[in-house]
Amino acid sequence: MANYSTNEFKSGLKVMLEGDPCNIxxxxxxxxxxxxxxxxxxxxxxxxGRVWERTFKSGxxxxxxxxxxxxxEFLYSDGTYWHFMKTDGSFEQVASDKAALDGSEIWLNExxxxxxxxxxxxxxxxxxxxxxxxxxxxxxxxxxGDTASGGSKPATLKTGAVIKVPLFVNIGEVVRVxxxxxxxxxxxxx
Amino acid sequence: xxxxxxxxxxKAVRKYFYSTxxxxxxxPVIQKFASSEVFIESIEVKNxxxxxxxxxxxxxxxxxxxxxxxxxICPVFRANEIGSFHKEEFQMLEWYxxxxxxxxxxxxxEKLLRFVLKEIAANFDCGHLRFPFQKISYKSxxxxxxxxxxxxxxxxKLSQLSRRLNMPNINHSRSEYxxxxxxxxxxxxxxxxxxxxxxxxxxxxxAEISFDDEGEKVANRFELFIEGVELANAYQELRDAGELLTxxxxxxxxxxxxxxxxxxxxxxxxxxxxxMPKCAGASLGIDRLMKIISGSPDINRFYDID
Numbered sequence: 426m427a428n429y430s431t432n433e434f435k436s437g438l439k440v441m442l443e444g445d446p447c448n449i450x451x452x453x454x455x456x457x458x459x460x461x462x463x464x465x466x467x468x469x470x471x472x473x474g475r476v477w478e479r480t481f482k483s484g485x486x487x488x489x490x491x492x493x494x495x496x497x498e499f500l501y502s503d504g505t506y507w508h509f510m511k512t513d514g515s516f517e518q519v520a521s522d523k524a525a526l527d528g529s530e531i532w533l534n535e536x537x538x539x540x541x542x543x544x545x546x547x548x549x550x551x552x553x554x555x556x557x558x559x560x561x562x563x564x565x566x567x568x569x570g571d572t573a574s575g576g577s578k579p580a581t582l583k584t585g586a587v588i589k590v591p592l593f594v595n596i597g598e599v600v601r602v603x604x605x606x607x608x609x610x611x612x613x614x615x
Numbered sequence: 616x617x618x619x620x621x622x623x624x625x626k627a628v629r630k631y632f633y634s635t636x637x638x639x640x641x642x643p644v645i646q647k648f649a650s651s652e653v654f655i656e657s658i659e660v661k662n663x664x665x666x667x668x669x670x671x672x673x674x675x676x677x678x679x680x681x682x683x684x685x686x687x688i689c690p691v692f693r694a695n696e697i698g699s700f701h702k703e704e705f706q707m708l709e710w711y712x713x714x715x716x717x718x719x720x721x722x723x724x725e726k727l728l729r730f731v732l733k734e735i736a737a738n739f740d741c742g743h744l745r746f747p748f749q750k751i752s753y754k755s756x757x758x759x760x761x762x763x764x765x766x767x768x769x770x771x772k773l774s775q776l777s778r779r780l781n782m783p784n785i786n787h788s789r790s791e792y793x794x795x796x797x798x799x800x801x802x803x804x805x806x807x808x809x810x811x812x813x814x815x816x817x818x819x820x821x822a823e824i825s826f827d828d829e830g831e832k833v834a835n836r837f838e839l840f841i842e843g844v845e846l847a848n849a850y851q852e853l854r855d856a857g858e859l860l861t862x863x864x865x866x867x868x869x870x871x872x873x874x875x876x877x878x879x880x881x882x883x884x885x886x887x888x889x890x891m892p893k894c895a896g897a898s899l900g901i902d903r904l905m906k907i908i909s910g911s912p913d914i915n916r917f918y919d920i921d
Contacts, residue, residue: 432695432697453698453699454696454697454698454699454700454701455698455798455799456654456696456698456700456701456798457794457795457797457798457802458794458818458838458845458848459652459653459654459655459794459818459820460654460790460791460793460794460795460798461653461654461787461791461794461795462654462695462696463783463795478781479781480780480781480782480783481783482783483695484695485783
């Protein structure tokens with residue numbers, strides 16, 4: 426497996442640190458006057474999602490991590506595993522456990538395209554699209570014509586996610602949601 | 616636009632020195648000897664020598680003959696220095712003032728920058744650089760941040776402080792600990808233009824040793840920091856060849872400790888040194904000056920050729 430030296434570190438590079446695959450976020454070269462150079466590096470642990478800050482001696486190396494991102498279509502969940510299929514025409518499928526989903530399962534709509542991160546061919550991270558469109562399956566009855574009062578109420582979506590929607594939204598309507606914040610963006614006309 | 620920017624700065628620098636009768640010199644970029652500094656790596660030119668990491672040695676050789684003030688603007692080369700404040704090739708202004716003491720050179724450095732900024736003010740906004748520049752001793756900065764006297768603090772204490780800041784685990788000399796702590800905790804906070812003076816003796820490089828107000832031995836040098844970036848570096852130049860040889864040998868000892876190749880001693884410099892007039896010398900990074908003035912995030916943009 427290839428090794429990367431600190432001067433090759435750049436945002437997006439995948440490396441192994443303390444046994445976990447990490448994504449480099451930031452790499453700052455620090456050279457005090459005539460002193461020893463070092464690099465202050467911010468990395469995101471792709472398994473835990475935690476951001477680490479580490480100081481490396483310049484010239485130190487880290488092993489590259491066999492991490493690849495694929496666009497995949499979400500097929501279905503059997504309750505224990507979530508199944509995805511590559512969209513590159515290979516029809517290859519992978520099954521992800523709940524840990525890799527890390528809460529994002531509530532945004533997975535069948536046939537939606539997501540980004541699946543594989544480490545040594547195993548899914549470690551599933552990133553849903555930034556915006557998804559999901560039908561409302563449960564909410565209090567809407568107040569007809571109330572599009573201005575600014576109030577909100579909880580609504581359950583078909584995937585089980587519960588979000589806040591304006592009072593006028595009714596069961597059966599499809600809403601657009603930002604998966605990064607869980608915020609309602611608007612109604613989608615069918 | 617950047618082309619014009621650099622051109623205007625260089626024109627102003629030259630105008631300043633020419634008006635004060637400092638003559639411009641050119642020394643060879645390829646030198647016989649590699650840098651003697653432990654952590655500055657020269658780029659080798661096979662069968663020829665090394666690209667200079669600074670024109671210091673060659674200019675000192677000139678000084679020993681010409682005896683009067685000189686300046687040079689030239690490209691310098693340092694292997695593996697790559698970052699938003701670093702390039703393996705960058706442009707340096709270096710000047711030596713015959714008969715100056717360091718205080719006078721410090722005043723001149725500020726005067727030079729004031730002059731350059733005024734000269735380019737019509738086309739480039741430099742309003743964010745505040746004059747007069749601040750002055751503070753290395754000791755005060757270190758005391759303020761770590762509550763330790765950098766000249767007397769024990770190696771053990773330095774190691775503890777460094778480890779707490781996640782210093783990579785290798786053999787370290789006193790100077791390396793000080794550099795690490797300074798670079799991580801002190802330097803980023805020096806935002807307004809500030810001269811830092813009276814450095815620890817172990818960081819004397821080619822500066823004379825003197826005594827500070829409290830009678831402590833210090834290296835007679837200063838650095839100028841602006842917005843957390845080291846812009847200039849100056850010495851009261853050492854003229855004692857024996858002392859310099861000792862420092863070169865010490866550097867080689869530290870190189871060995873780090874598993875690096877020893878560097879042959881530049882004996883030509885040792886011969887020139889006693890013939891040099893009393894002088895103070897400074898170097899200033901032109902690309903960093905451009906970065907500071909323009910607020911650009913990266914010095915590499917000044918070299919875009921696409």
